[in-house]
Amino acid sequence: xxxxxxxxxxxxxxxxxxxxxxxxxxxxxxxxxxxxxxxxxxxxxxxxxxxxxxxxxxxxxxxxxxxxxxxxxxxxxxxxxxxxxxxxxxxxxxxxxxxxxxxxxxxxxxxxxxxxxxxxxxxxxxxxxxxxxxxxxxxxxxxxxxxxxxxxxxxxxxxxxxxxxxxxxxxxxxxxxxxxxxxxxxxxxxxxxxxxxxxxxxxxxxxxxxxxxxxxxxxxxxxxxxxxxxxxxxxxxxxxxxxxxxxxxxxxxxxxxxxxxxxxxxxxxxxxxxxxxxxxxxxxxxxxxxxxxxxxxxxxxxxxxxxxxxxxxxxxxxxxxxxxxxxxxxxxxxxxxxxxxxxxxxxxxxxxxxxxxxxxxxxxxxxxxxxxxxxxxxxxxxxxxxxxxxxxxxxxxxxxxxxxxxxxxxxxxxxxxxxxxxxxxxxxxxxxxxxxxxxxxxxxxxxxxxxxxxxxxxxxx
Amino acid sequence: xxxxxxxxxxxxxxxxxxxxxxxxxxxxxxxxxxxxxxxxxxxxxxxxxxxxxxxxxxxxxxxxxxxxxxxxxxxxxxxxxxxxxxxxxxxxxxxxxxxxxxxxxxxxxxxxxxxxxxxxxxxxxxxxxxxxxxxxxxxxxxxxxxxxxxxxxxxxxxxxxxxxxxxxxxxxxxxxxxxxxxxxxxxxxxxxxxxxxxxxx
Numbered sequence: 001x002x003x004x005x006x007x008x009x010x011x012x013x014x015x016x017x018x019x020x021x022x023x024x025x026x027x028x029x030x031x032x033x034x035x036x037x038x039x040x041x042x043x044x045x046x047x048x049x050x051x052x053x054x055x056x057x058x059x060x061x062x063x064x065x066x067x068x069x070x071x072x073x074x075x076x077x078x079x080x081x082x083x084x085x086x087x088x089x090x091x092x093x094x095x096x097x098x099x100x101x102x103x104x105x106x107x108x109x110x111x112x113x114x115x116x117x118x119x120x121x122x123x124x125x126x127x128x129x130x131x132x133x134x135x136x137x138x139x140x141x142x143x144x145x146x147x148x149x150x151x152x153x154x155x156x157x158x159x160x161x162x163x164x165x166x167x168x169x170x171x172x173x174x175x176x177x178x179x180x181x182x183x184x185x186x187x188x189x190x191x192x193x194x195x196x197x198x199x200x201x202x203x204x205x206x207x208x209x210x211x212x213x214x215x216x217x218x219x220x221x222x223x224x225x226x227x228x229x230x231x232x233x234x235x236x237x238x239x240x241x242x243x244x245x246x247x248x249x250x251x252x253x254x255x256x257x258x259x260x261x262x263x264x265x266x267x268x269x270x271x272x273x274x275x276x277x278x279x280x281x282x283x284x285x286x287x288x289x290x291x292x293x294x295x296x297x298x299x300x301x302x303x304x305x306x307x308x309x310x311x312x313x314x315x316x317x318x319x320x321x322x323x324x325x326x327x328x329x330x331x332x333x334x335x336x337x338x339x340x341x342x343x344x345x346x347x348x349x350x351x352x353x354x355x356x357x358x359x360x361x362x363x364x365x366x367x368x369x370x371x372x373x374x375x376x377x378x379x380x381x382x383x384x385x386x387x388x389x390x391x392x393x394x395x396x397x398x399x400x401x402x403x404x405x406x407x408x409x410x411x412x413x414x415x416x417x418x419x420x421x422x423x424x425x426x427x428x429x430x431x432x433x434x435x436x437x438x439x440x441x442x443x444x445x446x447x448x449x450x451x452x453x454x455x456x457x458x459x460x461x
Numbered sequence: 462x463x464x465x466x467x468x469x470x471x472x473x474x475x476x477x478x479x480x481x482x483x484x485x486x487x488x489x490x491x492x493x494x495x496x497x498x499x500x501x502x503x504x505x506x507x508x509x510x511x512x513x514x515x516x517x518x519x520x521x522x523x524x525x526x527x528x529x530x531x532x533x534x535x536x537x538x539x540x541x542x543x544x545x546x547x548x549x550x551x552x553x554x555x556x557x558x559x560x561x562x563x564x565x566x567x568x569x570x571x572x573x574x575x576x577x578x579x580x581x582x583x584x585x586x587x588x589x590x591x592x593x594x595x596x597x598x599x600x601x602x603x604x605x606x607x608x609x610x611x612x613x614x615x616x617x618x619x620x621x622x623x624x625x626x627x628x629x630x631x632x633x634x635x636x637x638x639x640x641x642x643x644x645x646x647x648x649x650x651x652x653x654x655x656x657x658x659x660x661x662x
Contacts, residue, residue: 127633144647
């Protein structure tokens with residue numbers, strides 16, 4: 001059996017089939033959820049490359065596939081990452097049952113994960129740039145809801161992703177010209193700058209980050225949060241794959257310092273700009289910018305940092321899921337996420353409001369909530385490695401989000417002049433909101449399990 | 462290939478990219494885009510065997526066909542087309558000339574970066590890249606953004622063809638062209654699609 005057929009072609013085939021039955025939205029969502037869970041379970045139980053016995057059947061899942069001389073290679077170390085990616089997508093599919101997202105969400109979501117896994121396992125690595133362009137095109141389709149003209153954020157996202165692809169393709173070719181034993185310093189520096197620019201476009205690194213708040217402001221918030229979660233972390237995994245393959249580059253250039261400077265810029269921009277927002281969607285966009293910064297800071301720390309990155313990723317899935325579900329519930333009733341539209345809603349819609357505030361203060365790093373122990377651990381590691389500046393910015397970014405959280409809390413609790421008639425919540429939504437909120441608190445109480453999972457994931461890189 | 466053809470191709474890609482920037486008439490845009498792909502094909506054919514280079518032309522024309530159909534439908538439905546006024550056209554002309562001058566002054570560097578590219582390939586590719594980026598910077602409507610992206614990718618393909626001859630990469634870039642054209646067509650048709658159909662409830 002071939003791992004690529006199981007974890008890449010099979011889900012894409014299922015996605016194609018589900019696309020044909022969009023009139024049955026709930027059914028295809030449940031099928032998509034089941035398939036994603038099944039694939040996550042298979043990756044966990046039958047790791048790639050290991051001889052496995054199932055009753056009397058002994059078999060090995062091979063991890064290589066050749067296309068026109070290029071290889072798609074999955075290794076045993078990739079199994080936890082594949083498990084995590086399919087669990088993430090299953091989580092989002094389940095949550096979508098409580099929202100009004102378009103029916104093509106599940107097939108396109110499933111296909112995008114298949115392409116992302118191809119992207120992080122293809123060799124030479126720069127082919128992944130084209131695959132991520134396909135994923136970007138899928139997300140443009142997903143975020144553009146029929147009946148509404150495409151938002152400027154979607155167009156800007158498409159432009160930046162396409163430019164990023166071109167930069168990475170050029171840098172990939174340029175890198176192949178460099179002699180590893182005696183590299184031309186000028187050529188290597190130029191190549192790394194171009195590669196850096198490519199990843200900056202893909203990840204929305206300062207100053208190419210304008211599409212974050214634009215997307216979160218004007219598009220369906222649940223789909224936008226899904227895109228942030230899957231696409232950005234897919235690109236980060238692609239970046240980790242690059243750093244893994246070209247580890248020799250770090251002997252000539254201090255990539256750690258570059259990652260820390262970029263991470264600080266992102267945390268600073270996200271945290272400080274969040275303070276001035278009067279729209280809950282835009283706040284999510286800026287919080288996500290800070291999240292990318294935290295991920296980069298974690299990765300800059302090496303092996304220990306990778307475990308923190310994966311722990312933060314698991315937390316981020318829950319946080320974004322709960323936040324976007326709460327915001328979607330809110331916007332379905334108010335049609336708008338401006339402060340003016342949500343004033344005084346704490347009494348009418350306590351569950352989504354509690355969800356929003358819980359995530360907001362968790363991401364700000366408030367003690368006892370989910371992200372606090374992870375930020376604490378990250379900050380400690382930074383200080384231990386004599387990176388005091390980034391640790392201070394980590395704190396400042398959190399303070400920015402906390403201030404915006406307080407403003408949001410104020411908007412929710414001050415009495416509104418107009419008494420609005422709002423539709424009641426579905427029981428399923430309430431259950432999901434309670435489960436999500438409880439998980440965030442549990443993450444804060446038992447962070448060691450997140451770090452343990454993070455350690456296991458980090459082995460892939 | 463006679464020496465004059467690549468020179469004509471450079472002139473063709475410059476004129477088409479310039480006209481795409483200057484005129485927003487959809488008939489002219491479709492025609493200019495199709496001609497632009499012909500120019501790009503002639504430049505790519507300097508480095509690649511004709512049977513592989515023709516992939517660029519076919520994929521480009523298919524993209525133009527897909528996107529062009531959507532443009533026609535879009536303008537027939539909305540019956541509105543932005544028409545640039547004289548100062549707007551003058552501004553774009555001046556900026557395009559400026560971009561052209563910058564490209565000519567940077568040409569030695571471009572040829573140094575893309576080792577193996579001929580002078581005409583470097584010039585044609587850089588014109589497309591520069592004017593395409595300018596187009597992206599000056600446009601906000603989905604149709605114009607897609608035209609800008611297709612122009613930028615064409616320019617990149619011209620200079621990249623001189624350094625990379627992988628068949629898989631050629632076909633993937635052809636699919637990217639088609640994908641962008643399909644997405645562009647979808648974005649143009651968005652306002653006429655019924656939301657209830659998509660939600661599927």
